Amino acid sequence: MATWAAGDLTVRVTGLRRSFGDTVVLDGADLTVGPGEVVALLGGSGSGKSTLLRALAGLDAEATGQITVPAHYGVVFQEHRLLPWKRVIDNVALGLIGTDPRGRALAALTEVGLGDRGGAWPAELSGGQAQRVAVARALVREPELLLLDEPFGALDALTRLRMQQLLERLRERHGFAALLVTHDVDEALLLADRALVLDGGRIAEEIPVTLPKPRHQDDPGFGGLRRRLLDRLGVPVP
């Protein structure tokens, strides 16, 4: 696992706290993401994974603690969250500033393999296509960091595999860092450089994933890491 000087970190979170009423969800969580590093954040249901990501995305005004994220970041949610009243290309170009936003949007769409669907309405797309558009919408902002909140959780198994490969390709090409919130241990091990387990409002476990890429579930070492993560998540594999 590589280490970075504090100033070079892409994400730095110290002492993040968030409670809903009496329920403390995040209790002083610390987290870092290095440049170009993919960090998977795992945890049981209700462990606060999404709360942490929302705080990083600037969507939670009530979370306290120190958060440093780059100025350019993109977010992909579990649902595509495309505006139904804007055509696909205008969804991708939403809020873009600078020269030729539509041209850049088209380039991003082409990268996710939907260059010919720019004129479609979001309602005309399949679930996987809509999620690819959401990825393009995040990508077009040339992010240093992608925040991914179970981005492929709602997709069927085949589409999910394709999306994971797409994300891997895009990361290689663009070199963004990513924080991937997921409940899928295999997904974490396929994509991440480091897997974190959130438990009791803090990062309870940190597991470097040093398997060579491209990875596959059959790789030696995969099963061992998988068992270790599942065990830590409270699902011991006999």
Add this chain to the structure above:
Amino acid sequence: MTTTAPPPVLGTPLPARQRRSRGPRRRYRLVSPLALLVLWEAAARTGLLPADKVPAPSLVAATGWRLAADGSLWEHLVSSLSRAGIGLAIGGTLAVALAAAAALLRLGDDIVDPPVQMARMLPHLGLVPLLIIWVGIGEELKISLVALGSFFPLYFNTYAGIRDIDQRLVEAAKTCGLDQWQRLRHVVLPGALPSLFLGLRLAIGAAWLSLVVGEQVNAQTGIGFLMMEAREFAQTDVVVFGLLVYAALGLLSDTLIRIAERRTLAWRRGLQAT
């Protein structure tokens, strides 16, 4: 790859059959109204219906033609239309502005919504006596009535439309770097538009209704005046013709709004468009 047999055409016969069956059905639906019209005409001509109570349809048509030809119809129509237009503009603008303030701001909600909710329970046409004392019996009365009538449906639908917007879309827009005004323009306004259109259709219906009542109070022009005046001279043909004009105005305005709605909300038909 070569195919030896022509590919089966499964898609075409079905729509064709549907089209064949839909055309006659639409024509069938015209039969009973036309039959009623013929019966009415026959009953009026044979004297079964007293001429001073119910005029024959042909007489109503002739009267309409006469009023249109001598120009008085257009004079009254313009007068009625401008009352409806001005009243709707005032009531509608107020409704949308107040609904937006109530739906978007907590303070606005606390200040604006309670009195509007209370006032909603008042039948606005029952306010005529009070309005006469307040604004007199002139144009102000007619315009106030239209404005009041159109305010409530537009207010409630705009309010509900804004409140129903998916918060997750607003969040997504935020992560795309949209500031508050841009979110209003790109997310809130288009998201509330379907409800706004519904509110507008209901408001226009209420506006015509208010106009019918308002124009029966000391009007010198307008379709309502035409009817009131005709009643005094027992010209039932003019009264019935005035009713038909009101109906046509309502139908026409509703159709125009629906066309505008269909054009603006093309994204809602996205699924059927493919």
